[in-house]
Amino acid sequence: MSKVLDSIVSLSKRRGFIFPSSDIYGGLAATYDYGPLGVELKRNVTSHWWRAMVNRHDNIEGIDAAILMHPTTWKASGHVDAFNDPMIDDKQSKIRYRADQLIEGHIVRLRSKGKEDEANRVQERLVEALHAEDMSKALYNVIIDEEIRAPDSGAFDWTDVREFNLMFSTHVGAVSSGEDNRIYLRPETAQGIFVNFNNVLDSTRQQIPFGIAQIGKAFRNEIVARQFIFRMREFEQMEMQYFVKPGTQMEHFEAWREKRMQWHQDIGIRASKLRWHEHEKLAHYADAAYDIQYEYPMGWQEVEGIHSRTDYDLARHQEFSGKKMEYFEQESRERFIPYVVETSVGLDRTILMLLSEAYTEEEVGGDKRTVMKFHPAIAPIKAGVFPLVRKDGMPETARKIDSDLRTEFNTFYDEKGSVGKRYRRMDEAGTPLCFTVDGQSLEDQTVTVRDRDSMSQERISMDRCLEYVSNYIRNWKRTD
Ligand code: GAP
Numbered sequence: 001m002s003k004v005l006d007s008i009v010s011l012s013k014r015r016g017f018i019f020p021s022s023d024i025y026g027g028l029a030a031t032y033d034y035g036p037l038g039v040e041l042k043r044n045v046t047s048h049w050w051r052a053m054v055n056r057h058d059n060i061e062g063i064d065a066a067i068l069m070h071p072t073t074w075k076a077s078g079h080v081d082a083f084n085d086p087m088i089d090d091k092q093s094k095i096r097y098r099a100d101q102l103i104e105g106h107i108v109r110l111r112s113k114g115k116e117d118e119a120n121r122v123q124e125r126l127v128e129a130l131h132a133e134d135m136s137k138a139l140y141n142v143i144i145d146e147e148i149r150a151p152d153s154g155a156f157d158w159t160d161v162r163e164f165n166l167m168f169s170t171h172v173g174a175v176s177s178g179e180d181n182r183i184y185l186r187p188e189t190a191q192g193i194f195v196n197f198n199n200v201l202d203s204t205r206q207q208i209p210f211g212i213a214q215i216g217k218a219f220r221n222e223i224v225a226r227q228f229i230f231r232m233r234e235f236e237q238m239e240m241q242y243f244v245k246p247g248t249q250m251e252h253f254e255a256w257r258e259k260r261m262q263w264h265q266d267i268g269i270r271a272s273k274l275r276w277h278e279h280e281k282l283a284h285y286a287d288a289a290y291d292i293q294y295e296y297p298m299g300w301q302e303v304e305g306i307h308s309r310t311d312y313d314l315a316r317h318q319e320f321s322g323k324k325m326e327y328f329e330q331e332s333r334e335r336f337i338p339y340v341v342e343t344s345v346g347l348d349r350t351i352l353m354l355l356s357e358a359y360t361e362e363e364v365g366g367d368k369r370t371v372m373k374f375h376p377a378i379a380p381i382k383a384g385v386f387p388l389v390r391k392d393g394m395p396e397t398a399r400k401i402d403s404d405l406r407t408e409f410n411t412f413y414d415e416k417g418s419v420g421k422r423y424r425r426m427d428e429a430g431t432p433l434c435f436t437v438d439g440q441s442l443e444d445q446t447v448t449v450r451d452r453d454s455m456s457q458e459r460i461s462m463d464r465c466l467e468y469v470s471n472y473i474r475n476w477k478r479t480d
Contacts, residue, residue, distance in 0.1 A: 004297040008355050009228050011370065015428050017041065018229060030222060030233040037429055040380035040410055045267065045350055046215050048378060049238045052263055053213045060211035060240065061200050065192025067217055071183050073191050074167065076320035077313060083187060084163035086136050087223050088143065090150035091157040098224050099139040099161045100130065106148045122146055130281040136161040166220045185219035190342060193241045194313045197325055208327055208338055209252060213240040227298055229348040236347035243338035246311065252341045253288055253308045260306055260343050261292060268375025268478065269357050275300065285312030294353045303353050304345035311337040354378065358430055372430030373453060376473040382409035383469055384426040384434040390415050398437040401447065401465055409469055427452055433472060435465055453479060
């Protein structure tokens with residue numbers, strides 16, 4: 001992991017953003033728990049997404065489907081047969097790698113050494129292998145021909161490339177064997193939306209084009225799970241499927257691409273840290289697919305996928321369930337299975353993006369200051385409230401300001417330690433504003449307000465604190 005990512009992991013644990021899951025037992029690989037600050041951050045992101053997608057579009061409905069679904073769902077969706085990753089083992093270290101990622105890593109290393117032509121040649125081979133009939137064999141051949149060594153051991157001693165299904169399965173009821181009662185933890189939330197297409201259509205007055213959105217957990221038995229919360233076995237997705245008339249999908253696809261890129265900037269991500277990545281290998285059911293990538297501390301990686309999925313999912317559910325998944329268009333008197341444009345963003349990857357974007361180390365008066373420069377709208381705590389000292393009525397006045405602010409915002413009251421230390425703690429939590437009650441406050445009803453980013457202070461009237469926070473959130477712009 002990169003040094004910055006290490007610092008983010010350690011700050012996350014120290015300040016209560018993210019803990020390893022079941023920490024007292026040594027953790028469980030690729031699963032994490034969100035702490036007091038992390039859960040606030042997560043809630044702010046989900047409500048921002050919900051407002052942007054559901055509340056601001058009168059033609060998008062929200063649902064919350066069960067994690068456990070009828071097992072035929074996953075046969076219809078293709079996940080039972082084809083939700084596989086091509087894996088290869090280093091026989092010496094016994095470490096397992098995803099074959100395509102191993103080759104991608106090799107390409108990145110070639111580029112970093114300035115060997116652009118060679119990198120381009122291997123890239124072409126990778127694309128060919130990903131499209132090959134026998135993808136496993138083709139990927140294996142690239143690894144062997146290019147003499148790609150294991151990143152951890154340096155060995156060149158590989159097994160064949162084999163396919164591993166990524167779904168977690170379990171059994172319903174008391175009998176825990178056989179295929180009859182096998183069910184799966186959903187590997188994506190999307191299928192909960194597809195199987196509810198008729199229910200939502202029948203219970204609302206929506207007409208095509210319209211969307212269904214949901215936020216929920218998904219599970220994948222990722223073989224290579226690392227890089228903190230980037231690739232987890234239990235994670236959360238925020239997905240929206242937009243149902244459109246066949247033939248119009250590309251115009252909707254382009255419109256959603258634009259809106260989704262803007263959303264990332266609206267939560268405080270600099271445009272220079274975001275880019276598009278067009279899929280080299282389209283899934284057999286897709287007619288277009290782009291990822292939004294963010295420049296994480298470990299490099300450019302996908303945070304969101306935007307896919308044009310044709311009528312594949314609804315048609316397959318129609319075939320497997322025997323239930324019609326059609327839409328009748330009044331004007332044209334036409335009946336058709338709608339096409340789908342999907343936007344699918346990982347909540348945890350969004351959190352890692354926000355932590356990475358916010359993490360800043362600065363030198364202040366010879367000391368290191370660590371500050372999380374979150375957009376105030378998504379910062380876990382909006383304001384710290386302090387009495388300068390614990391006497392002369394200052395705590396009572398500060399408590400009163402705190403409780404007024406709490407009617408609208410999450411705040412943090414702190415009276416322990418020096419004010420300088422209290423500011424630093426709030427900087428690490430990413431709290432944009434701190435109000436301090438001092439001796440003058442009791443005379444003229446003013447407080448100081450300190451800005452997290454510039455560290456500048458001004459005096460304002462005590463009764464303006466609430467309004468000050470609202471205006472600050474609305475007008476904030478990142479300055480560096
Ligand atoms: N319904 C489409 C779908 O699931 P995907 O590209 O497999 O598409 C969408 O996943 C998003 O879910 C990704 O862009 C990523 O942000 C997130 N995601 C996928 N696998 C993940 C994992 N193992 N850990 C964390 N987030 C993951």
